[in-house]
Amino acid sequence: MHRLRILDYIIFLLSLAVVTASVFWSASSGEGELIAEIEASGEVYIMPLSRDGSLVLKGPVGDTRVDVADGEVFISDSDCRDKICVAMGPVSTPSSWVACLPNRVFVRVVAGNSGKGTEVDAGAF
Amino acid sequence: MPVRSDDRREITAFLGALCLFLSAVEYLIPKPLPFLRLGLANLPLLLGLRFLKPVDLILVLLLKVIGQGLVNGTLASYVFLFSLAGSVVSVFTMSMVYRLGGRHVGLVGVSLSGALASSLVQVALAVTFVFGETARVIAPFSIGSGIVTGLIIGVFAERFVSSSGWLKGIERRYSISLEDSK
Amino acid sequence: MRKKQPDRIGYYIAALPRFAAGMLMLPPYLLAEGLACKALLAAFFALLAVLAGKRLRWGYFLILVLSVTFFHLLSPWGRVLVEIGPFIITSGALENGLIRGITLVGMVFLSVASVRPELELPGRFGGLLGRTFYYFDSILEGKRRLSGKNFFVSLDELLMERFNPDQEKLGAGESGEKPCLETDQTFRGWFLCAAAILIPWGLWILKL
Known part of the structure; x- marks a missing residue:
């Protein structure tokens, strides 16, 4: 059996360091992520603000379309009369909200499950 | 007069076959988890690193990956691409470490660095194309098991190099064929 | 298998x-x-x-x-x-x-x-791969020699038998054609x- 050489030990230590780093990397996922929580017709919907997409929700008046784009959530279209919800524009800070009252669609931004690392943005109030 | 012109080619092909054989042997060894692999098939690459020309080393690598794809039937799927990416990065890293490390590095360190590089690539690919961001939790397990198997293969390679008469013969034959082709 | x-x-x-x-x-x-x-x-x-x-x-x-x-x-x-x-x-x-x-x-x-x-596969690489498969079959034929107990010694013997580095012509004989299982379309x-x-x-x- 050959003796191990100096670089063998160094590479071994390096790989231990990489494993340790990977533990931290894996633990950091999803921390403090913001999500849009939507209530419509007694159902709850979830849309993380980090992923673009859209949902069409049914309500008493008709359809309401909720969009997430560039880290913001907004109602892009609704079958209500006044379109106040569309006019409210995008929101992206914790506790902020948009809603379409005639169609009973309520969209609220909340901090993700871990909550850690997200400070409540004072500007939201 | 022995015909030596084909020796390089035959040795390359045989080392490729040895990779396929060792992965067949590994298939017979029971595994604690379906996703864990020992990576015995990398042994010929590690051995070849010591005496093969880079071109031939790359050929052995391709023979191994494409041959496995044909035998297992996974050639036309993502499994093949993952395996190719992992092997390419691993062989590249091992070559660098072996060249730069010179006499300060043994096959254990070389093997370990290759396994480390390969498992990092595999985790990156798995998170990007298969499981999604939330699968970061698999990273420590995947890299950790990569290190363990890298160590084992490295120790195997050291033992084989110091004990094998066959390998010494092949190395001699290969270097003669290199001189002849000059 | x-x-x-x-x-x-x-x-x-x-x-x-x-x-x-x-x-x-x-x-x-x-x-x-x-x-x-x-x-x-x-x-x-x-x-x-x-x-x-x-x-x-x-x-x-x-x-x-x-x-x-x-x-x-x-x-x-x-x-x-x-x-x-x-x-x-x-x-x-x-x-x-x-x-x-x-x-x-x-x-x-x-x-x-x-x-x-x-x-x-086409070309020179295809030919090389043919050789690899020929040797693969050849090693598989002798796999009984392998023992878990003396793995390295038995592997060395197996390799020596199937691909002797001291023989006149390496891997002599066969052309590397794979056994013809091919059916006609x-x-x-x-x-x-x-x-x-x-x-x-x-x-x-x-x-x-």
């Missing part, structure tokens, strides 16, 4: 057209978007793999689909179906996870059904290929 099932596809279809047909089925499969469409096609590919006599490790593929789905569920998206403590099952994440997992295993099924070891074979290719394309076009 355990008991070998006959390759029923190989009776009619030669290795190269078979591979080409497999490749032609891949684009509509990857482009198809609905879960039902994907699942249907994956089941069709699994059937082809079984007809090809492949032993599929069902447990492995099941675990793969389930774990992919599980990790997708961890980043919720869409309607909340069930909430189990901190773990939320959402419709969007569930659907995406299943689609991703099924897509991956379906690809493997298709690949396994359409790739034969007899498939010859029958008329029926072409018809079956075309029918199989039409299935994923048809499903994809209809769903769109």
Whole structure:
């Protein structure tokens, strides 16, 4: 059996360091992520603000379309009369909200499950 | 007069076959988890690193990956691409470490660095194309098991190099064929 | 290798057209978007793999689909179906996870059904690969010599026997032609290929 050489030990230590780093990397996922929580017709919907997409929700008046784009959530279209919800524009800070009252669609931004690392943005109030 | 012109080619092909054989042997060894692999098939690459020309080393690598794809039937799927990416990065890293490390590095360190590089690539690919961001939790397990198997293969390679008469013969034959082709 | 099932596809279809047909089925499969469409096609590919006599490790593929789905569920998206403590099952994440997992295993099924070891690659590399397969068979013939107890010594003996570095001509003899299991492509074979290719394309076009 050959003796191990100096670089063998160094590479071994390096790989231990990489494993340790990977533990931290894996633990950091999803921390403090913001999500849009939507209530419509007694159902709850979830849309993380980090992923673009859209949902069409049914309500008493008709359809309401909720969009997430560039880290913001907004109602892009609704079958209500006044379109106040569309006019409210995008929101992206914790506790902020948009809603379409005639169609009973309520969209609220909340901090993700871990909550850690997200400070409540004072500007939201 | 022995015909030596084909020796390089035959040795390359045989080392490729040895990779396929060792992965067949590994298939017979029971595994604690379906996703864990020992990576015995990398042994010929590690051995070849010591005496093969880079071109031939790359050929052995391709023979191994494409041959496995044909035998297992996974050639036309993502499994093949993952395996190719992992092997390419691993062989590249091992070559660098072996060249730069010179006499300060043994096959254990070389093997370990290759396994480390390969498992990092595999985790990156798995998170990007298969499981999604939330699968970061698999990273420590995947890299950790990569290190363990890298160590084992490295120790195997050291033992084989110091004990094998066959390998010494092949190395001699290969270097003669290199001189002849000059 | 355990008991070998006959390759029923190989009776009619030669290795190269078979591979080409497999490749032609891949684009509509990857482009198809609905879960039902994907699942249907994956089941069709699994059937082809079984007809090809492949032993599929069902447990492995099941675990793969389930774990992919599980990790997708961890980043919720869409309607909340069930909430189990901190773990939320959402419709969007569930659907995406299943689609991703099924897509991956379906690809493997298709690949396994359409790739034969007899498939010859062109050019110099193809020839080299032929030699590799020749030696692979040769080593396999002697695998009984291998013992777990004295692994390295027995491996060395096996290699010495199959590829002696001191012999006059290395790996003497055989041309490296793979054993000829090749069937001729029958008329029926072409018809079956075309029918199989039409299935994923048809499903994809209809769903769109």
